[in-house]
Amino acid sequence: MGLRVDPTYRQRRFGVEVRRLREAAGLTVSEAAQVLGMRQPHVSNVEAGRTSLSAERLQKLAQALSGTYTYPVDALLALGRESGKGWWSDYHATLGANHLDLAELEAGAVALHSYELLLVPGLLQTFEYATAVHSSGFSPAVNDVRETAVEFRMQRQRVLTGDQPPRLHAIIHEAALRVLYGGRAVMRDQLLRLIEASRLPNVTIQVISLEDEGRSAFSHPFMLIEPDVVELGTVLIDQLGKAQYLDDRQSVAEYGQSFARLSELALPPVDADAVPEARTAKDSLGLIQHILYPLL
Template sequence: MGLRANPTQRQRRLGAELRRLRESSGMSAAEAGSFAGLGQAHMSHIETGRTAIPEAKLRALTTAYGCMDEPLVDALVAMGQATGKGWWLDFRESLDASAIDLAELEATASAHRTFQWVYVPGLLQTPEYMYALMRAGEPDASPAELDRGVEFRQRRQAVLVGDSPPIYHAVIHEAALHMQFVGAEVMRRQIEHLVEMARHPHVRIQILPFAAPAYPARFGTPFVFFESPVPALGTVYVEHPVSSPFLADQEHLTQFAEALDRLSTVALPPLEPQPESKFSAKKDSLGLVQHLLYIL
């Protein structure tokens, strides 16, 4: 089997977790390779995600590393056996690898927790809003490229309305609802869409108002925390155009999880749509978006 030239995020993560377990055990790559009947170079390729590892050898290695966490080992086996084949492969030629990795991660996570302070989160955007955002951000893109980008984002959104959807929690800064790169009617429909999405029992949307007493996040960039049924396999996706957008070490996972908890605490209570005949007078997320709809 040839080496992978461009391993996916899932493949790199599997290798990184195996390397973490090996290093925690004190075994060298040569010792681990010898135990599993693999050469040191082969072990290096496994730990960088450049080649696959059979289930039997993976389980043998985790046993040698002293890992007694059966759910973690089973999750690693599942990562290794996953084909990565999904609708997102239709976009490989038109989008960069991190976008494809993001779609696969969204499809497999048990929960999405996100903070956005400039734009409405991608999975909650209307097509009109998407197009306006992409056109403003990529002025040299052709109409066909913009349409392709909108189509990709719409396909990603299906994860929230399909069978067994993940838990979705978004904290959105009020600033995102005042941006004028879209017209008033587009923004009105976008805000109305947020209210409709909040009707889903697995969707929780909070607004962080300008009047919030503090901005507790240490990070000045939007991010998504993807939770896994095995907590150690959570992943943070950071919207950054330069460095790797995926973070998986435990220190970062803890930092971002704590930031989300603080943001959720100071944000307004979640959107809880009322029957159409009722109006919310409470100081909560619904009351704020109703005010924004009034002044648009």
């Protein structure tokens, strides 16, 4: 099998985790090659995500660990097996790695924790809203593939209603709900879409109110993507259309704590089926409806 020229994020992540496993075992690349019965360049290519590693060899590497250190070897094996394959592969020739890597991560997640300041999360956008957002892009390259990018975003949303869908917990700042991307009618339908999406059993939506004094918003949007094993989680930070992935244990833990604090600051989740008289305090649904009524 030839070496991968352009490995996906998950393939690169597999290599990173193999390196972490090797380092936890206290082995140099040369020593790991001897343990695994491989040449040193092969080990280096594995750690760069350019090729994979068999289950037998991965188990050999794990056996070199000390008894006080545990590692999710089975989850790492699954990561290596599943990387790079899926419906998103059809878009490889037209969209960049940012799009494909995100769809692949979402497909392998059990939970998605999304925080947005100025946009509705992509997994909850209507077609018209997504089109308006992409039309506002500053990069000519974005305009060249606008229709394909919007189509791709709509395809991504199927993860929420497929077999064994991930849990989506979205926290949206009120500011994002007041920016009229596409005009009043588009934003009205988008707000209605949020209420509709909240009825899915795996979707939780909260709003942070502008009126909450002393409750400043987090400085930038992010999404915490959690697979079956927490240690293999990833934080996605999207700035000016460029994705940054953080996968070290400390960053994942810190962003998880930040999301938990944001959830405490936000209004209670949207409950579209709650009768008005049952609501005794300000909540996310009430705020969305307050913004929605002038648009009707």
